[in-house]
Amino acid sequence: MSGNKIAFAADHAGYELKCQLIRALNDQGHEVLDLGCDSTDSVDYPDLGHLMGEAIDNGDAGMGVLVCGTGIGISIAANRHKSVRAALCTSSLMARLSRQHNDANVLALGARIIGVETALDCLQTFMNTAFEGGRHQRRLEKI
Numbered sequence: 313m314s315g316n317k318i319a320f321a322a323d324h325a326g327y328e329l330k331c332q333l334i335r336a337l338n339d340q341g342h343e344v345l346d347l348g349c350d351s352t353d354s355v356d357y358p359d360l361g362h363l364m365g366e367a368i369d370n371g372d373a374g375m376g377v378l379v380c381g382t383g384i385g386i387s388i389a390a391n392r393h394k395s396v397r398a399a400l401c402t403s404s405l406m407a408r409l410s411r412q413h414n415d416a417n418v419l420a421l422g423a424r425i426i427g428v429e430t431a432l433d434c435l436q437t438f439m440n441t442a443f444e445g446g447r448h449q450r451r452l453e454k455i
């Protein structure tokens with residue numbers, strides 16, 4: 313188990329952005345678990361969302377990043393898994409609040425919705441923001 317790893321998964325629509333984000337994290341010395349897909353050939357986003365769900369459920373990764381065209385379908389699939397709290401974000405404010413208030417452990421991004429700079433901004437914020445606990449913990453328990 314390597315729960316401090318950050319896992320990545322994307323469908324064909326998110327493949328290029330996934331590669332850009334992984335390159336950025338590798339350059340910063342982060343260990344990354346790439347769950348696929350491996351090209352722009354068409355695949356079904358639920359398959360990748362479930363791979364992420366299994367990686368988080370099993371403790372193979374402590375955090376994850378999902379990318380599809382909108383970020384919607386792949387996050388819906390991942391959120392079916394018990395340990396996953398996937399947050400679809402389009403700004404670093406959403407990424408920050410998803411960590412502070414929701415203790416989100418998976419960041420979902422839409423490659424057809426945001427550009428690479430916004431995606432990187434979301435990712436850096438997501439990785440560097442802590443959960444606030446307190447009243448938010450009580451609410452999480454109700455999920």
Ligand code: RB5
Nearest residue numbers: 325380381382384385386
């Ligand atoms: C694929 O065309 C597209 O439907 C998918 O990437 C995603 O946007 C689904 O939610």
